[in-house]
Amino acid sequence: MGENQTEIESKVYNLILNPHTRDWERAQLREVIDEVAAEKSFDRALADLEVKFRPLALRNNLTPDVTDFYHQLVGNKSSADPLDLSRHYAKDAPNQERAIFAGGCFWCMVEPFEKRPGIIAVFSGYTGGEVANPSYDQVVGQYTGHVEAVEIIFDKRVISYKELVELYWQLTDPTDAGGQFNDRGNNYQPIIFVYNSQQRQIATDSKMKLIESDFYGRPIMTKIKAATTFWPAENFHQEFYKKNPKRYKGLERERKLFLRYLRLKGRLRAILKQLNIIR
CATH class of the missing domain: 3.30.1060.10 (Peptide methionine sulphoxide reductase MsrA)
Structure with a gap:
């Protein structure tokens, strides 16, 4: 992740305290803290956490903040960089x-x-x-x-x-x-x-x-x-x-196709009205 253990632990604690973190996600994050306290390797605990999160991450089914943390775990930093608000x-x-x-x-x-x-x-x-x-x-x-x-x-x-x-x-x-x-x-x-x-x-x-x-x-x-x-x-x-260009392009393509269909219907309707075929 490019961060030291203290910084990563701070992020884990913040996610545990985040009211929008789901109960199952919170339980997995707490397990990391408990395992490290029991002298399990911190890197090993994070690796195990990544494995647990992976199926949900691949289906885009983690909560947004946990998703950002997952991207950091797997080294996809650009997807997790915070936007300046x-x-x-x-x-x-x-x-x-x-x-x-x-x-x-x-x-x-x-x-x-x-x-x-x-x-x-x-x-x-x-x-x-x-x-x-x-x-x-x-x-x-x-x-x-x-x-x-x-x-x-x-x-x-x-x-x-x-x-x-x-x-x-x-x-x-x-x-x-x-x-x-x-x-x-x-x-x-x-x-x-x-x-x-x-x-x-x-x-x-x-x-x-x-x-x-x-x-x-x-x-x-x-x-x-x-x-x-x-x-x-x-x-x-x-x-x-910007962060998910492939998925975005698929969604945007469907949206544009439907909008093009609506505009085509609108132009056809205008022509038919001019010809007094419809009112």
Whole structure:
């Protein structure tokens, strides 16, 4: 792992104390501490732990923070490097603004925004719920009322909030209130969270324009709500497209294919309306 025993033991203790660590994971971590206390080789104890975690890690079924620790155990440091969240907590400069969009799994919502000029930072996280500092397990289990979302910090001199909203419509299916694409459940519903009256007006006008276009031929279900506390997700979920490129590309390919299908249907619908074949 490239760290000394004291540093690794500290991480093990922190995971044991982490309220989001599952009971089974916590038991395995405690066993490492107990075995070392009984004078078992520390390296041997870590090797045994890696073997126990491996089946779940290969199925992406460890909790996010334990997943990061597992990647450190096997030497995959780039997947476990912590993302600097200081921009999330910092006060915005006069030329900066924030936007929050929920559009299904946040893994696929980061890259399209992050690569636009004028974007300062994009964070994956949870918002719109009632519980402080929710975990991924809690949100996916729909126990807290949160949705997966992205928080975008942008430079208003380079890119406008209106442009971000227009991009958001291109990334989602606004007619699906039960989730997005293969991700089903209230935690994946599409919502635009607005910080002020100006954002609300821009989002509302954009939504009305989409409704009036009748592009989809179905009701637009995307909600517009007041922004509430945005809780950054666990490090495992931050910049997922960079840390897990192969898995991300597979998910993104499916998403793009479905969006292309929706746009094709919309264009066909427009042609049929022009020909007075449908109304």
